[in-house]
Amino acid sequence: MTDIQSYQVPASLAEATAILANGDVSILAGGTDLMLQKNLHGGTLMNIRRLEELHGIQLSGNTIRIGAVTTITKILESPLIEKHLPILHEATNHFASVQIRNAGTIGGNICNASPAGDTLIPLLVLDAQVELASAADTRLIPIADFFIAPGKTSREPGELLTAIHIPQPAEGFVACFEKFGSRPALDISTVSIGIGGILQDSKLQAARVAFGAVAPIPLLAKKTMAAIENQTLDVDGIQTIATAARDEVNPIDDVRASAWYRKELIHNLTRKVLQNVANT
Numbered sequence: 546m547t548d549i550q551s552y553q554v555p556a557s558l559a560e561a562t563a564i565l566a567n568g569d570v571s572i573l574a575g576g577t578d579l580m581l582q583k584n585l586h587g588g589t590l591m592n593i594r595r596l597e598e599l600h601g602i603q604l605s606g607n608t609i610r611i612g613a614v615t616t617i618t619k620i621l622e623s624p625l626i627e628k629h630l631p632i633l634h635e636a637t638n639h640f641a642s643v644q645i646r647n648a649g650t651i652g653g654n655i656c657n658a659s660p661a662g663d664t665l666i667p668l669l670v671l672d673a674q675v676e677l678a679s680a681a682d683t684r685l686i687p688i689a690d691f692f693i694a695p696g697k698t699s700r701e702p703g704e705l706l707t708a709i710h711i712p713q714p715a716e717g718f719v720a721c722f723e724k725f726g727s728r729p730a731l732d733i734s735t736v737s738i739g740i741g742g743i744l745q746d747s748k749l750q751a752a753r754v755a756f757g758a759v760a761p762i763p764l765l766a767k768k769t770m771a772a773i774e775n776q777t778l779d780v781d782g783i784q785t786i787a788t789a790a791r792d793e794v795n796p797i798d799d800v801r802a803s804a805w806y807r808k809e810l811i812h813n814l815t816r817k818v819l820q821n822v823a824n825t
C-alpha cells in the first residue's frame with residue numbers, strides 16, 4: 546500500500562530542499578531498501594539520483610567527501626578510497642551482490658539506519674561526519690550522533706543527507722573490518738566489526754571500535770576502546786580486550802542468530818581483528 550500522490554525528480558539541490566520544505570516527502574535514492582517497504586508514506590516521492598551535487602568522491606585538504614548518492618560500486622572501485630580508506634573499501638567488497646551495489650547508495654545505507662548496515666561500521670571507525678542540507682542551512686554532525694534507534698536518525702524531515710566527510714587518517718593508522726553472515730555473499734551481517742588506530746610499540750593508540758547488529762544502533766564501542774588503551778596486543782592483552790567487547794554488546798535473538806551466539810562472535814572476531822591489526 547502507498548499513499549504517494551506525486552513523483553518529483555529535482556534538478557538541483559535548491560529545488561530538492563524546497564520540495565522537502567513543503568513536507569510529507571519520501572526520499573528515493575537507489576530504492577534497494579525503500580522499495581521493499583510495505584507502506585510507502587508521503588504525499589511526494591522525490592528521486593534524488595540526478596542531483597549532481599550529491600555524486601562523486603573527492604579529496605580536498607585532509608578530508609575525503611563522498612556524495613550521498615554515490616553507489617556502493619563506485620566506492621568499491623574508487624582508487625582514492627582503496628588507498629586512503631581501505632577499511633571502507635573492504636566493507637563495500639562484502640556488500641550484497643553486484644546488482645544491489647550498482648543501485649544502492651552510501652546515503653541510503655546511512656539513512657536506512659539499520660544496526661547491520663555495512664558501511665556504518667567503517668564510517669564510525671573513521672570518525673566520519675554527515676552533511677545535512679535544508680532550505681535554510683547546511684550542518685555537519687558526527688555519524689556517531691546520527692543514529693537514534695533502528696531506522697531512526699537525527700535528520701530533520703526538511704533535511705537531505707548530502708555528503709559524508711571523512712578525515713584522512715593520520716600517519717600509521719591501521720584498520721580492519723570483518724563481517725560474519727550465514728553465507729559468504731548476499732547476506733545481511735549477523736555481526737560486523739571494525740577496529741582502527743595508530744599502531745605503535747605493539748599498542749593501538751587513539752583506537753576506534755564499532756560493532757554492527759549487536760545493539761539497536763550501529764555501536765561505537767566506547768568500553769572496548771577504553772580497554773584497548775595502553776594494552777599491549779599480545780595474547781593476554783588481546784584476550785582482555787575481547788572479553789571487554791563481549792561484555793559491552795547487548796544483542797537480541799532473531800532469525801539470524803541468538804544473542805549468546807552473537808556475543809561469542811564478537812569475542813572471537815575481536816580477537817581475530819586485533820591479531821590482524823597487530824600483524825600489519
Ligand SMILES: Cc1cc2nc3c(=O)[nH]c(=O)nc-3n(C[C@H](O)[C@H](O)[C@H](O)COP(=O)(O)OP(=O)(O)OC[C@H]3O[C@@H](n4cnc5c(N)ncnc54)[C@H](O)[C@@H]3O)c2cc1C
Pocket residue numbers: 571572573574575576577578579580593613614639640641642645648649650651652653654655656657661662663664700704705706707731732733734
Ligand atoms: C538483496 C539485498 C541485499 C542487501 N545486502 C546488504 C548488505 O550486504 N549490506 C548492507 O549494509 N545493506 C544491504 N542491503 C540493504 C540496502 O541495499 C542498503 O542499505 C543500500 O545502501 C540502501 O541504499 P539505497 O540508495 O538503495 O537507499 P533507498 O532504498 O533509496 O533509501 C533507504 C532509506 O534512506 C532514505 N534516504 C536515502 N538517501 C537519502 C538521503 N540522501 N537523504 C535522506 N534520506 C535518504 C530513504 O528515504 C529511505 O528511507 C541489501 C538489500 C537487498 C534488497
